[in-house]
Amino acid sequence: MNKLYRGISRVRQQLNYLIAKxxxxxxxxxxxxxxxxxxxxPDKLVAGMAKGLRVNKKxxxxxxxxxxxxxxxxxxxxxxxxxxxxxxxxxxxxxxxxxxxxxxxxxxxxxxxxxxxxxxxxxxxxxxxxxxxxxxxxxxxxxxxxxxxxxxxxxxxxxxCKNDVEIVAYGSSITQGCAASRPGLNYLNQVANRLNCEIVNYGFSESAKGEEALLNYISSIPTKIFIVEFDHNASIDELQEKHQKAYMTIRRNFNGWIILLSRFSGEISISLEEEKKRINIIQNTYEYATKNGDDRIFFYNGSQLFTKNKEAFFVDKIHPNDKGMVEIANMLCTVITEEGMLK
Incomplete structure (x- = not known):
């Protein structure tokens, strides 16, 4: 019934679009x-990529x-x-x-x-x-x-539109803005407003699986900070295979700060055991970077953000509600400010 209702709504959408146009x-x-x-x-970049990218980039x-x-x-x-x-x-x-x-x-x-x-x-x-x-x-x-x-x-x-970009963010539907009650409450838009900076949002629902061509493209954008929220749609095997490669792709093009984030909804969206495995993979990328002399990388363990009554910060155990978005924005503003990343 849900699919039927959506289908009818989309037909009505198109009719109303034509009339209004x-x-x-x-x-x-x-x-x-x-x-x-x-x-x-651009269309040319995402041709042949996953449907989630081809649809959500619009x-x-x-x-x-x-x-x-x-x-x-x-x-x-x-x-x-x-x-x-x-x-x-x-x-x-x-x-x-x-x-x-x-x-x-x-x-x-x-x-x-x-x-x-x-x-x-x-x-x-x-x-x-x-x-x-x-x-x-x-x-x-x-x-x-x-x-x-x-x-x-x-x-x-x-x-x-301002052209000077200070932050580029790559991530899943959470970064895209799901499930903020309005666009200004997306955690990235809150950070942009509070730090008075411009952010380019490359969050894509159902995607963010370490797509090399995409990362190569967006890491070439002149900026100061690159946020990587890459721990939701990828399986553990995909995360293991691609997380460090994703970091290396970004670092080839970009010499500013990289912030690595692990998921915030561990234990309610996945088991504690799986969460630990995912954190370990991202931690290994961070340690690989620092051992190779990278002093402009920061890892935030998402399991540390919501330590009490975690479900109160999520709509569906995965996507943060407005309260959750505020807490993510608070954390990022603190990290960026204390580390002097925008200087």
């Missing part, structure tokens, strides 16, 4: 389209847009092309666009979320009242939805 075409002269590349990887998880506007109100209209339906996330979590406004003393603060109210709505409109003068906003884009276009009807002054 035509309506936007009819009034296109009234709107300013935000023109940015929303896909996270979702703009972790991408953000800065907009400067003037006037009395900002009108944002969003046309979705495809929205993923997940059991452990609602529509705000999968398809929401978080609006953060810039405050002089506090940086970017969450203001509101644009999101569909059901599984088949493909067009959303939001009106934001503005203060006098120039207003600056940051939009965090969806973790599990493909956007056809974002349109603004207002005194649009400037639209930009």
């Amino acid at each position: 035509q309506r936007l075409i009819d009034k296109n002269n009234q709107l300013s389209k935000i023109d940015i590349d929303l896909e996270r990887l 979702f703009p998880a972790g991408k953000s847009i800065y907009i400067d506007v003037e006037g009395e109100e900002l009108i944002i209209e969003v046309l979705y092309k495809f929205r993923r339906i997940l059991d452990n996330m609602d529509n705000r979590g999968t398809s929401g666009i978080d609006i953060y406004s810039f405050c002089e003393n506090d940086g970017y603060c969450w203001l509101d979320t644009i999101f569909p109210v059901n599984n088949y709505q493909m067009y959303v409109k939001k009106v934001v009242q503005l203060t006098s003068g120039k207003n600056r906003f940051k939009l965090y884009l969806p973790s599990f939805a493909i956007i056809e276009g974002i349109y603004c009807s207002c005194g649009l002054v400037n639209v930009s």
Whole structure:
């Protein structure tokens, strides 16, 4: 029944997408389209790779847009092309666009979320009242939805994406943003907001198995920190075979800090025995690196993060809820700050 319901919802999605697209075409002269590349990887790179990569790279998880506007109100209209339906996330979590406004003393603060109210709505409109003068906003884009276009009807002054990347992260659906209740609460977006830095999110549901070509590509991006969350979708055999190789691939291209993470949900998502085996594999990679003179590598044992009432930090024993995402972000901010990784 679940599959049937999802299938019907996706048919309704496509019908609603076509109707909304035509309506936007009819009034296109009234709107300013935000023109940015929303896909996270080029098609050529992922051709022949696992379906999880080919599908999830189309979702703009972790991408953000800065907009400067003037006037009395900002009108944002969003046309979705495809929205993923997940059991452990609602529509705000999968398809929401978080609006953060810039405050002089506090940086970017969450203001509101644009999101569909059901599984088949493909067009959303939001009106934001503005203060006098120039207003600056940051939009965090969806973790599990493909956007056809974002349109603004207002005194649009400037639209930009920052190009200077301080952190690149590679990981599973947890890094992609599952199951945060809205995009701004993804642990990486929280780190970006709190440390005032730009992060590129290469988290991919059902993937992150040490794909050499992918790691070779993303480790060539100029940055200061590379986070490796590679302990969920890979079997123990795959982890044993590929974890150290993944480190070596990254290190060939990148001489900044590498943070290795082991899973946070051990004992509830896997047995204690399996968790220990996985930690040992990652620990061995860390020790291999340090013995070979690598002094810019950090290993965080994920079993140390949630030591009491662990299930309270997870939606489904695997994916952190908002409370869990906050704790992961707290840990990373502490590690990055105390080690001086962004200097």
